[in-house]
Amino acid sequence: MSGKKPREDISIEFKEYYTPSSGIFFKASKQLYKQDSPYQKIEVIENEHFGRILLLDGLVQTTEKDEFFYHEMLVHPAFLSHPEPRSVLIIGGGDGGVLKEVLRYPVENVCLVEIDPQVIKVSQEYFPWLSPCLKNERTELIIADGTEFIGQTNKTFDIVCVDSSEPVGPSVSLHEEDFYQNMKRCLREDGIIAAQAGSPFYHLDSIRKKNDFLKSLFKIVNFYSSPVPTYPGGSWAFVFLSDKVHPLNIKGNPPEELKYFNPDIHRAAFSLPNFFKDGLD
Incomplete structure (x- = not known):
């Protein structure tokens, strides 16, 4: 069997463990950036297949090749469901990927709250x-800290997108009940929250716990999923929250230039596999 010979100049190997005995690895041709900010360890590496990869505390946040799966699926289900979003809040998202998708729509203003300015600087340099x-x-x-902003702001929003990292370090509070309670206070009447929720395969227990308190806060709680090749399990969960808007009552059309999302994907994403659906109870 013929195959492509591995490049001999690749010598840096990065491993992200999902459990003590499983995970993913990348061989990097270059380490473009490595530095500790006051909040986390930030790294950028170059990989032959995925291109540039941003890691925070050793965990993959985004890659050049597959970022569109995650960013499109965090943003467009909410925008396809809302009748006329004008004001949007993004919590996290300092790499700009979620914002890029939001600005495809004729919104009036977008407020992006990022705790770590170094993430923004690194993204501007390495993910232009x-x-x-x-x-x-x-x-x-x-x-600013997203939880502090949400707890103090008097602004209201049509859509809130929560682009949090894993519940460790500065992102722990973005996964707690008080945070979602304060976000609900900031929603307008037809408001929607879209948030990443973790891996259905590896994080189902924490997703179930989150589902329990979300159902006490919102009338409409719908989880959905999407492939994200470089995230744990290759599939990622998101949650759609509202008191007025149901995600399957589609109000408009998505931008035409998207790589993954379309109305058929939208409907299919909310059809959960049995293990995920049963695991929420």
């Missing part, structure tokens, strides 16, 4: 195809 939207005139960039 994502970060230009950070300077868009409709964008208000706030360097």
Whole structure:
């Protein structure tokens, strides 16, 4: 059997463990950036298959090749369901990927709250195809803790997108009940929250616990999923929250230039596999 010979100049290997005995690894041709911010360890590596990869505390956040799965699926289900979103809040998302998708729509303003300014600087330097939207005139960039911002702001929003990292370090509070309770206070009447929820395969217990308190806060709680090749299990869960809007009552059409999301994907994403659906109870 013929095959492509591995490049001999690749010598740096990165491993992300999902359990003590399983995970994913990348061989990197270059380590482009490595530094500790006050909040987390930030790294950028170059991989032959996935291109540039952003890691926070050793965990993959986004890659050049597969970022569109995650960013499109966090944003577009909410926008396809809302009748007329004008004001949007993004918690996290300092790499600019979620913002890029939001700005495909004619929204009036987007407030992006990121705790770590170094994530923004690194993304602007090493992921320039994502970060230009950070300077868009409709964008208000706030360097702050997302939980503190939500607890103190008097602003209200049509859609809130929570682009949190894993529940460790600075992101722990973005997965707790108080945070979602305060977000609900910031929603307008037809408001929607879209949040990443973890791996249905590896994180089902924590997803179930989150589902329990979300059902006490919102009338409409719908989980959905999408492939994300470099995330644990290759499949990722998201949650759609509202008191008024159901995700399958589609209100509009998505932008035409998307790589993954379309109305058929939207409907299919909310059809959960049995192990996931049963695991929520």
